[in-house]
Amino acid sequence: MKTRPLTFALLAAALFTSFAAPVMAGDTTPAQQLAYWTKEAGAPGNAARGQSFFGTPHGGEWSCSSCHGMPPVNEGKHATTGKAIAPLAPAFNPKAFTDTAKIDKWFRRNCKDVLARECSASEKADVLAYLNSLK
Template identity: 70%
Template sequence: MLASSLWSTAVHAADTTPAAQLQHWSAQAGTPGDAAKGQTFFNAKHGAEWSCASCHNTPPTTQGKHANTGKLIAPLAPAFNPKAFTDTAKVDKWFKRNCNDVLSRECSAGEKADVLAYLNSLK
């Protein structure tokens, strides 16, 4: 029973792909994600002292470290972290939390699509 429960959780945790997330947010925005815009957005400071790159590195292909807590963060680019953007609930949670930290607001669907296009382009 426990093994069955653990397997079910593991299957549920990988309910999406980075490409599916990009497609979803592009559809929500009504325009395809733009990797160049995503790279600019990712590296820019947005009114405060942090950017996405403050914790996730430039480029986000290596382990990062939270700028405030020091907690280690797995690489964000899917080609360097096979678990990145494979759990819809986590994607939604972390976009909400990180956008609020960096922008003091939620990211728009277009911003999410652009960032995902950038992250998916890193090889």
């Protein structure tokens, strides 16, 4: 019988820890991603350029804001499928820009949708500077 209270205490501690742990899980942070793309671009990301880039169609009918909204602080909706998209700005979505593989995948896909090519390092740095500036 002595192990039962100990087992309960350990279970309670584990549950408390899991709820108290930060929501962010991943191998990177939005600030680390901005630093990485700034280094790759050879110049600091510019939030004003990022905002303009984010809200402007680039030859096609879509812009980043077509699905993510402007500003991207609320849930968005895919322009074709209608599927819900979590807020893109890190201050409004603690999971945004915390998984390098997902970041690379979605930059590649979304840039091809909007630009018909991959985004440059400076475009990524500018967009990240804009998204990180939203509070």
